[in-house]
Amino acid sequence: MxxxxxxxxxxxxxxxxxxxxxxxxxxxxxxxxxxxxxxxxxxxxxxxxxxxxxxxxxxxxxxxxxxxxxxxxxxxxxxxxxxxxxxxxxxxxxxxxxxxxxxxxxxxxxxxxxxxxxxxxxxxxxxxxxxxxxxxxxxxxxxxxxxxxxxxxxxxxxxxxxxxxxxxxxxxxxxxAGLPVPPKSACWFCPYHRPSVWATMRAEEPALFNRACHLEDLLNARRAALGKDAVYLTRFGRPLRDVVDPGVQLLPLLPADTDSGCDSGWCMT
Missing domain, CATH: 3.40.50.620 (HUPs)
Known part of the structure; x- marks a missing residue:
């Protein structure tokens, strides 16, 4: 079988x-x-x-x-x-x-x-x-x-x-079936997150959001030491903490991502 x-x-x-x-x-x-x-x-x-x-x-x-x-x-x-x-x-x-x-x-x-x-x-x-x-x-x-x-x-x-x-x-x-509907699954630091996900994380899970910012800092410190260009966790070419401005609802006005980018289907399901 x-x-x-x-x-x-x-x-x-x-x-x-x-x-x-x-x-x-x-x-x-x-x-x-x-x-x-x-x-x-x-x-x-x-x-x-x-x-x-x-x-x-x-x-x-x-x-x-x-x-x-x-x-x-x-x-x-x-x-x-x-x-x-x-x-x-x-x-x-x-x-x-x-x-x-x-x-x-x-x-x-x-x-x-x-x-x-x-x-x-x-x-x-x-x-x-x-x-x-x-x-x-x-x-x-x-x-x-x-x-x-x-x-x-x-x-x-x-x-x-x-x-x-x-x-x-x-x-x-x-x-x-009597089950609670689960949240969308993904690594909490996934660069395929939509802008609204990052905004929600900063508002509702600030410690997790700050960890993501520190990860971005760590990766770029390493790349700078190697003479390489910076990388980011969003598509906007700026540090995550600058893209998601606390207290100002900017992200919902940005174009929404229509594709998670992860096309294999093994993630985010």
Whole structure:
């Protein structure tokens, strides 16, 4: 029998898939949450996964596994650790260059795709018998669906597209199942955040916002020492603390981002 799993991100679409699995509409062996780190995932997502999704899945006979990135020496690595490691030149997140364009990234591949892939191979998935991986992309985000990064041991499917479900449909399904609707999942320092997300973070989670500003400062201090141009966590070519002005509602008037930029579907679901 072919292994079938949900790539569970802790957000609206993947939680809707969890509900669909409990209702028998999606047949799965497990839901897999690739945790990029307790210091990297947004705290609200971690709370939802651990306090809501895991016990609900268990109650409904579903296995939900939280997976960490484990290096060859047996130690666990988080995305935050990789970014802030002393002497590191690594830029695994899609920081914005001086022209606003996102740089290359390895965060999704290293901390999501490969972590889940390792679990799949350990449980029998192979090129000869690829596992079915259910990705939570809804109709209103159909532009994010692609199969360019499919690995030999996996077969990607999009059940929400097959069911013609939009994000609002997913939220209604979750609420009807008696679950709170989860927040949008992402690393709290992700450069693909919309301006409104940064504005909300500064207003409601100032300590987390300040940590993001300090991360931007750290990355640029390293780049300056190497004689390289500055990079930013937004597309506006200015430090985050200057883009999000406290007490002045500027960001809602800025053009809204219509695309998260993360088109693989492994993040922000």
């Amino acid at each position: 072919t292994l079938s799993v949900i790539s569970y991100g802790g957000g609206v679409q993947s939680t809707a898939m969890l509900v669909l699995a409990a209702q028998g509409h999606i047949l799965i062996d497990a839901a897999l949450f690739a945790n990029v780190g307790d210091d990297s995932e947004h705290p609200a997502t971690l709370r939802y996964v651990r306090d809501v999704a895991e016990p609900w899945a268990t109650k409904h006979g579903l296995a939900l596994h939280v997976l960490d990135r484990v290096k060859r020496d047996g130690t666990t690595e988080t995305l935050w650790q990789r970014l802030t490691r002393p002497g590191s030149r690594s830029l695994p997140i899609p920081v914005r260059m001086s022209n606003g364009a996102p740089g290359t990234r390895s965060c999704t591949a290293d901390f999501k795709i490969r972590v889940i892939g390792k679990w799949l191979r350990a449980h029998g998935a192979s090129a000869a018998a690829p596992a079915t991986v259910n990705i939570g992309i809804s109709v209103d985000e159909i532009h994010r669906a692609n199969t360019r990064r499919v690995e030999p041991h996996e077969h990607i499917v999009y059940p929400l597209l097959d069911l013609r479900m939009r994000r609002t449909d997913c939220a209604r399904l979750i609420a009807a």
